[in-house]
Amino acid sequence: xxxISQMYQVEDRVIETFRxxxxxxxxxxxxxPVFPRYDLRAIFMRFARxxxxxxxxxxxxxxxxxxxxxxxxxxxxxxxxxxxxVVVLTILAIIFL
Numbered sequence: 472x473x474x475i476s477q478m479y480q481v482e483d484r485v486i487e488t489f490r491x492x493x494x495x496x497x498x499x500x501x502x503x504p505v506f507p508r509y510d511l512r513a514i515f516m517r518f519a520r521x522x523x524x525x526x527x528x529x530x531x532x533x534x535x536x537x538x539x540x541x542x543x544x545x546x547x548x549x550x551x552x553x554x555x556x557v558v559v560l561t562i563l564a565i566i567f568l
Contacts, residue, residue: 478514481510481511482514482518484511485511485514485515486534486539489501489524489532494531494532494533494534495534495536496533497525500532501531501533502530502531502532503515503526503530503531503532518542521538522535522538522542523535525538
């Protein structure tokens with residue numbers, strides 16, 4: 472659980488970078504920050520691939536809050552489905568073993 476908690480903290484740090492800079496539209500996009508740590512760079516790249524961070528034609532980046540919210544909602548649903556599956560398999564294992 473500690474690893475998941477750390478991952479969420481890193482994600483929050485990346486997202487907060489754009490919120491604090493008010494880079495939430497193409498007009499307010501910022502030059503991409505240089506993240507010194509690998510985990511921050513990896514999260515930045517994941518959000519860019521998922522469309523939550525959008526690169527403008529001139530290379531600046533902004534946070535698309537709607538895409539970010541959609542990404543987080545989809546991830547929460549997937550995690551809930553995984554958790555339910557694990558619980559069901561555990562119950563079946565207890566019953567039949």
